[in-house]
Amino acid sequence: MSRNHRLLVKNAKQVVLICNNGEKFLTKDGVQNLCVIENGSVVIGSDGLIKAVGPAETIRVQYADASFDKVIDATGMCVLPGLVDAHTHPVWAGDRVHEFAMKLAGATYMDVHRAGGGIHFTVEHTRAASASNLLALLCSRLVRMQRAGTTLVECKSGYGLELQTEIKMLQVIEEARRSLLINISSTYCGAHAVPKGKTVEEATEDILQVQLPRLKELMSAGKLGVDNIDVFCEQGVFDLSSTRSILQAGKDMGLNINFHGDELHPMNSAQLGAELGALAISHLEEVTDEGIVAMAKAKTAAVLLPTTAYILRLPQPRARDMLDAGVIVALGSDFNPNAYCCSMPVVMHLACVNMRMSMPEALAAATINAAFALGRSRTHGSLEVNKHGDLLVLNAARWEHLIYQLGGHQEVLRYVVIKGKIVYDNDKTMDL
């Protein structure tokens, strides 16, 4: 056993492991009974992986002869796994603050979209932006998320809607993955909207015949790493049959199916996803009872997005019905020009108040279950030996303060750590 380690976090008032039996996700009773150690410590090795987590005294004795690059004395503080944001659209140029005003005045999401705004507005600006400009914007947003405790984030393309810009966006995500410590799950979302001037059939054909084959070439050549395929399955966007063919083609290329469904209208997206073996479906504000049953049976995660329902004043996703049926419930910020939120603590707070989730359910949904939705729960989402040493240290004696103090995460979060490296130290108010 090596004696030199990267980080020791010692004597924390609480260490929230989430789970400790290698669970890949939590449902039902599992989410009510998160694994918490009182007065605990965590050791992260020089490879960035967790070597030990347990009672402070046991670890003190076990590691008496070890040396550490860094020691955090967490006396009176809490330690949690880094948060996982399972749904974001962080690569774009041109904000939509003007549309926020329109929506506050009563316009619906689809009114704005049909009038050529919404996704179309962002597509125009993103197509015109250089890759370096998009990369700078993406990195600043990822750093902001990291400061709010996110250590693994899903990042979608989808503001190109044609080959060149979709690839540009995915390359920008790839570049960020190489230069930042934050963990990224990359998603091709070329079917985010039907581009202006094309029918659904033409857009689907372009994705199947032009975009996906090029993506496959770049992936096989090791030039691009893409993890998931996404489609916005919605009335007036991609219908069920075009969604099916795009998702199936992505799956055939080895991508995980993880798509937008049943958001504004009941589309039977949940049933389709369950049938295709989708890893996750997002939104689900309009999911049916049959859809919930199908997702529970297929172990397809529901990625719920409380900011969307809040900003668009939609009916809340039926989190309680899903939890009661045994669906794997995860959370995402849905960061995009419509829902400008980088903070998973705010998302958890909204999930508790508006969707009636308990705080343990919300935390499980923003850690192990969100990691599952991204196919990463073997390595992320809980504090267990051999997982990545991604964790948060809170300036609070109980972990619930991270959710309870609405908008207070800047003060509550003391450190954010990724693979044993401190990436944010609140005391120095700087990103390291």
Ligand SMILES: N=CN[C@@H](CCC(=O)O)C(=O)O
């Ligand atoms: N619903 C579709 N996509 C995004 C919104 C993207 C946008 O409006 O730019 C969402 O998940 O909320």
Ligand SMILES: [Zn+2]
């Ligand atoms: Zn989305």
